[in-house]
Amino acid sequence: MKLRILTEKDVRKVVDVRKAIEIQKDAFKFLSKNSENLKLRSFVRSMAPPGIAIFNPSFLQDGDGYGVKVVSDFFDNDKHSTTRMSSLMTLFDGKTGHPKAVMEGGYLTDLRTGAGTALAARYLARAESKTLLVIGAGRVARNQITGISSVCPIDRVLIVSRTRKRIDDLMNKLTTIDGWAPTQLFIEKNINEGISKADIVVSATTAKTPTFSGSALKAGTFVAAVGANLPDTREVDSETITKSSCNVIDSRRDCMENAGDFLMPIDEGLLNPSSVIELSELVSGRKKGRKTPQEITFYKSIGVPIQDLVTAQYIEAQAEKQKIGTVIDIGGEYF
Secondary structure (H helix, E strand, C coil): CEEEEECHHHHHHHCCHHHHHHHHHHHHHHHCCCHHHHHCCEEEEECCCCEEEEEEEEECCCCCCEEEEEEEEECCHHHHCCCCEEEEEEEECCCCCCEEEEEEHHHHHHHHHHHHHHHHHHHHCCCCCCEEEEECCCHHHHHHHHHHHHHCCCCEEEEECCCHHHHHHHHHHHHHCCCCCHHHEEECCCHHHHHHHCCEEEECCCCCCCCCCHHHCCCCCEEEECCCCCCCCCCCCHHHHHHEEEEEECCHHHHHHHCHHHHHHHHCCCCCHHHCEEHHHHHCCCCCCCCCCCCEEEEECCCCHHHHHHHHHHHHHHHHHHCCCEEEECCCCCC
């Protein structure tokens, strides 16, 4: 059996955020008709050292393939000068069951997360949105910026982070690789003041408590929270949720089990779960997103496995076509 190995560098060669947005649209269209994909995710917690492993299987019907992404998030890794999160995506042939490809999953995750937020912005942000505020300057933040600026005319980015080095690294990549002018990027020291200036606010952190006050949001703001993904963690406060006239999630099942941003206001009696909309309902046209320029809208993402699978399949197909990656014979053909 032949297996294609794709590094992060290989993955970057074959897909960009604009293409990824269209791939996400296809993924959520599929999800609107095949919700059984959401029943497969599982979590394993490690107490010592503290961390979590997330197993994200997904499949397509009629032999069109399946895959599994494993994400490890070990909380103390920063103390040991190594990255906190790592990920690996494995693809299988849907007709034979044979493994087809293994690829670095971190960039895949960052890319599809940014593309997913950009897709949500098509339905939830004002078309003329120009100022984006991003809370967090880690690896997720970069693709949030490039993704959203692909669907909205963003000309100013405000960045909030507790770590100056991360801000400098992010700004360097945005200017030297992604084509942003230094005059378009700003460090925002007063987060709530920055919130009041922004047309779009994205929180991309692993915060356990809200990263800003919902009272600072101006009319017409689109807010997205794409970081915290545990029941006892949240990036936005209950006021943000109650001020939003359209609360959207990527997966009702997963968010209602794991997203503290929604679970806490529900427990407080401030949010009716039935009022929450899935992104797939917007993509399929069954529900509408933003209705007026004045309303505040909110999107919560913890990631849906079908996003990984559809994106990874595109990457593998392009890599095969362009002869990118390393192909090895792993054996295993016993019959």
